[in-house]
Amino acid sequence: GITMTASSGPYTAGTYVTYTITLANNGPDLASSILVSDDLPSSLVYSSCNSSSVYCTRIGNSVTFAINSLDVGASVNMQISAYVDCSIPSSVAINNTVTAGSSANDPNLSDNSASVSFNATNSPATLSPTNQFYSQLGGNSSVSVNKNSNCGWTSMSNASWLTITYSANCCNGSVYYTVAANPGIARTGTLTIDGQTFTVNQASGCTFSLDHASKGFTSAGGTDSVTVTASDASCNWTALKTDSWITITSGSSGAGNGTVNYSVGSNPGAARSGIITIAGQSFTVNQGPAALEGFHDAAGCNTISGWAWDSNNPNGAVSVDIYDGTTLIGTVPANMYREDLLNALGSPSHGFSFLTPAALKNGAVHTIDVKFPGTNTPLSNTSRTIHCGGSANLQGRHDGQGCNAIEGWAWDSNDPNGTVNVDIFDGTTLIGTVAATLYRQDLADALGSPYHGFIFHTPASLKDGQPHTVTVKFGGTNTNLTLDTPRTTSCTSATPNYLGNHDVADCNFISGYAWDTNDDQGTINVAIFVDGNFLVVVPAQQAYPGVGTGYHGFKYAVPGSLKNGQPHSIQVKFSGTTTSLSNSPKPINCSP
Structure with missing residues (x-):
């Protein structure tokens, strides 16, 4: 009869199993020409066979022991060694059967074969560690692979910046790799080792430079562009500002190289600095102070007037704060056209004329101060005192109207030292407001007060060859000047001579x-x-x-x-x- 045992488990892919086979002659006759055969299952890989007294042969997974003769009562031991195939599924039953035969008379054939069964498992390799973090500079390291003996494995990189420099590819071993320096955004790459994933995380290596770090402006403001150079096209950046007087007009974000365009508003006050944060870097905007000048011409029962400008920003307009004593009663832009300023400053639109509020016409004396906006700095020729109680007696004449100018005079005879405004209409459309402050000798002769003339340059919209009816009214009212308004003219654009x-x-x-x-x-x-x-x-x-x-x-x-x-x-x-x-x-x- 024949028996077979297997070495003890557990049985996993790549581990060895040794089968011990014992053949005994239980009689009645001498056995001769004995063959012991074992066709190992495909889930096993043959390793060796041996016996102290028997010769064995193997073809593939088929193992044969040939025994010339075996006396009654005698026995012989044989061994076959194999390992579990590395390609088995995660769990499989392995059954192995050995058989014996001879030319002798055998009254009991039932004991001429023996089988052993066991379950084997196949687990993937384990990696240590399973992930690694690198700075933007990169580096190199290794992964330990724990895999059963006899079982091979493969490794591959899934990212161009991860390079495998050595891989053992079998059993317990290691994979060595390098991580390239990162010029761009944070990134993640993997190695696939025996079907398992090893993860590499790398910090962003984005760097940025600006073509200039600061810019200075006069109080007039202006525009500028900042060129951003990035270390990689993937590098994202933003441009942020907090100061209301700075406006990012384009390029508030980008990836890779780009440009930030911004504008700086006019500065009505002291010198100031602001920051634009571009790609994490501080870009400084410095702006010089306003060179404020102004004159408080008059304070009367109809208007409070004068002029103010920033000589560093002649094309801009500043405002003025008007006080009754210490009480702010109004803020008005100094943007009214004045011919005298055109000649004195070279820039005409810096006049202001504020309608005197009713609260100041109460018969009491009021001290009027005019200051530059948001400051305690007064205009030249301020303070001025007014004493208003009676009603106005407005008079005026629309003297003439041509293709160069609309002109006339207006005053309040009850306030001869004051100034009134006039509103000028093309039909029902207000086209301008101007203070009646020009010197006219005829008014000095007729009224005893010369500074009540006005002249308004005819705008291009009235020089279209069509008739336009122009009406002049006392400022802020619906009352026409007392004499000779409206007037109608037709003008075309012509070069003055x-x-x-x-x-x-x-x-x-x-x-x-x-x-x-x-x-x-x-x-x-x-x-x-x-x-x-x-x-x-x-x-x-x-x-x-x-x-x-x-x-x-x-x-x-x-x-x-x-x-x-x-x-x-x-x-x-x-x-x-x-x-x-x-x-x-x-x-x-x-x-x-």
């Missing part, structure tokens, strides 16, 4: 004529300068026979400040230009 002459400069008057030959019905202004310094703007609208309509003369009373016994040069120019009238300048030298 200025002609004029400086007739007189003596100790009484400065006079002459000025006109635009292409706009005979219109009025132009002249600017009078003393020793190269601007003095006053005067409209050329007085009677002057023999020139155009006969109303293009100007006349200005020489002020007492020029009657000081010193020589002075009087120059008259077409207002807003550098062109002098004919026969100008003229000298004067007047005794006190």
Whole structure:
């Protein structure tokens, strides 16, 4: 008879199992030409066979022991060694059967075979560690692989920046790898080892540079562009700001190289600095202070007026704060057109005229102060006192209307030292508001108060060849000027052709004529300068026979400040230009 046992488990892929086979002759006769055969199952891989007295052969998984003879009562031991195939599924039953046969008479054939069964398992390799973190600089390391003996495995990288430098590929072993430096965003890559995943996490290596780190602006503000250079096209960045006077106009975010465009608003006050955070870096915006200048011309029962500007930002507008004593009663932009400022500053739209509130017309004395906005800094020529109680007596005339200007005068006879505004309408559309503050000699003669003239330059919208009806009203009311409004004209755009002459400069008057030959019905202004310094703007609208309509003369009373016994040069120019009238300048030298 034959018996078979197997070495003890557990049985896993790659582990060895040794079968011990014992053959005994239980009689009745001598056994000869004995063959012991074992076809190992495919889930086993043959390793060896041996016996101290028997010769064995093997073809593939078939093992045969040949025994010449075996006496009755005798026995022989044989062994077969194999290991569990590494390709078995996760769990499998393995059954092995051995058989014996001979030429001898065997009355009991039932004991001529023996079988052994057991369950074997196949677990994947275990990795240690299963993941690793690297800085943006990268590095190198290894993974330990715990796998059954005799079982091979493979490894592969799933990321171009992870390189396997050595892999044992069998049994218990290691995989060595390198991690490249990271120029871009944080990333994750894997190695696949025997079907298991080893994970590499790497920190972002994004670096950024800006083509400049700061920018300075005058109080006028402006625009700028910042170029961002990134270490990699994948590197994301943002541009953020907190200061309201800085606006990011484009490029608030990006990936890789890019550009941030921003603008800086005008600065009405002190010097200031702001930060734009671009790609995590601080970009500094410095802006110089406003160079504020201004003059509080008048405070009356109708208006509080003057001018204010930032000389560093001549195209911008500042505001002024108006106080009754210590009480803020209004903030108004200084953006009204004034012809005198055009000649004095080279920039005309910096006047302000604030309608005197009813609360100040209560018969009490009020002290009016005008200050630059948000500061305690007063304009020149402030404070001024007003004492208003009665109602206004508004009077005015819409004198003329041409293709150069709309002009006239307006005042409150109950407040001759004050100023009123006029609103100018094209039909029902308000096209401008202007303060009636220009010097007019005819008003000095007729009213005893000369600074109530106004002149408004005809806008391009009225020079379309169509008739336009222009109405002038007292500012902030629906009341027309008392005389000669509305007026209707038709204008086309034409190049001015200025002609004029400086007739007189003596100790009484400065006079002459000025006109635009292409706009005979219109009025132009002249600017009078003393020793190269601007003095006053005067409209050329007085009677002057023999020139155009006969109303293009100007006349200005020489002020007492020029009657000081010193020589002075009087120059008259077409207002807003550098062109002098004919026969100008003229000298004067007047005794006190």
